[in-house]
Amino acid sequence: MSSIFNVAVVGLGIGRSHITEGYVTNADKFRVKAICDLDPARLNEVGDAFGVERRLTDFEVLLAMDDIDIIDICTPPGTHLAQVMAALRAGKHVICEKPLVGSLSQIDSVIAEEKVSKGLLMPVMQYRFGDGVEQARAIIDAGIAGRPYIGTVETLWRRDADYYAVPWRGKWATELGGVLMTHAIHQHDLFTYLMGDIKRLFGRVATRVNAIEVEDCVTASVELANGALGSLTATLGARDEISRLRLMFENVTFESDHEPYNPGARPWTIQPRNAEAATRIEALLKDWKPLPSRFEAQMGRFYQTLLGKAPLPVTSADARRSLELVTAFYHSSSTHEDVELPISTQHPRYDSWVPPQHRAA
The missing domain is CATH 3.40.50.720 (NAD(P)-binding Rossmann-like Domain)
Incomplete structure (x- = not known):
């Protein structure tokens, strides 16, 4: 029992x-x-x-x-x-x-x-859970995909004034950040989950859509520890909402489902670059049984x-990696410099990424 x-x-x-x-x-x-x-x-x-x-x-x-x-x-x-x-x-x-x-x-x-x-x-x-992302991870783990080359992540969502009418939203003290922290964090986690750890980031954040303290538009160029490159873009000013990852590996290109709040679920577009990869993928997924997604999984x-x-299934180390990316994003935007990861305890934003004027006294 x-x-x-x-x-x-x-x-x-x-x-x-x-x-x-x-x-x-x-x-x-x-x-x-x-x-x-x-x-x-x-x-x-x-x-x-x-x-x-x-x-x-x-x-x-x-x-x-x-x-x-x-x-x-x-x-x-x-x-x-x-x-x-x-x-x-x-x-x-x-x-x-x-x-x-x-x-x-x-x-x-x-x-x-x-x-x-x-x-x-x-x-x-x-967002890590569902047929699409888990098939991609299985192909990568089996060594079929080969070396990662480049990836793009788009988090194009819409949040208007009614969303920010909730008192704790849009404020540094209570939300701790904007689109980077509360919305794109899932897709950025998927990117590192499948492509590898980020080594260096050059990014920008801006507030262009809503009258809020925190950012609602971001973009960055990243270099991974394994040599792959990537771009991360997010906004809360889109008309039609999508979440999209497109990841190019040596032998396979993956593209996620575009459903904004469950991009890992339905089968992803999987494009082998050669017949050998296609045959190995077919054999790997032949007996695949449908999996639940999101919170159920x-x-x-x-x-x-x-x-x-x-x-x-998800660890505090995973959460730390996502917050390290956030820290690098904010620091790069404010200094206009590349940020190298991992971030040490001596880094000026180790204790807080919140702008000084919004920190508690």
Whole structure:
């Protein structure tokens, strides 16, 4: 008989999607035992919809609940550090939405706490899961794709004034960044997940679409540690929304599905450059069984980790890599210089990428 883990979901914006996609679909593995939000109306709406009796406005109360195994943090980014650290210190397993925290120094503190905690920490990177991206990763891991040459990533989304009417959005103190942090972070994670670590970045950020503190347009040129090159572009001023990755390897070119919020799901366009690669890909994928995507897949695999049967599907090291890219982006834009990665503890933005005028006194 399999174990069922009890979950508390904190923050019922994206948290509702975690319940719908991640826990209802894995009802034999998880039970949402408690929900927490500052809005009583939303608490009751979600509680009634999913039959959750424990409805709290105080996060601290969750930490003392002995029957809660997992705390799933879906609150605004500015609250993540304190909540992740408190949950780890309480011995809970922790799932946390992106961005995990607000600086490299903060994530290093989290990683240090994670090493001594009884609980496991899994950052959320749900775009990694689905038939398209997982077939591409299988082809790369099998050695069929060969050397990576060049890749492009486009995150062309639309966010208007009504989106930023939510008080915590668009502000450095609470959102910690703009399109680079809250929207393109998934696609940039996919790029490094498939192509390799970034060695050097030259980038720009700008605020051109909305009257907000943070950026809503970015672009960068990157060099990878393996010698490949890439370009990363994102905006919140698009008319039609797409997320698109096009990755050129020695023997294969991959292009993602263009669905903005689930580019990893449906089969990607896979173009072999020669007959040998085509034959090997056909043999590799011949018995491929359709896979779930997004939260359903990530939570399902986390369950296998909790049982000791598989490694973490996404790690704090993965989250750190994504925040290192963010740090390099902001620093390059402000200095007009290349930034070399990895970023050391002596780097001027190791403790914060937030512009000085927006930092807390």
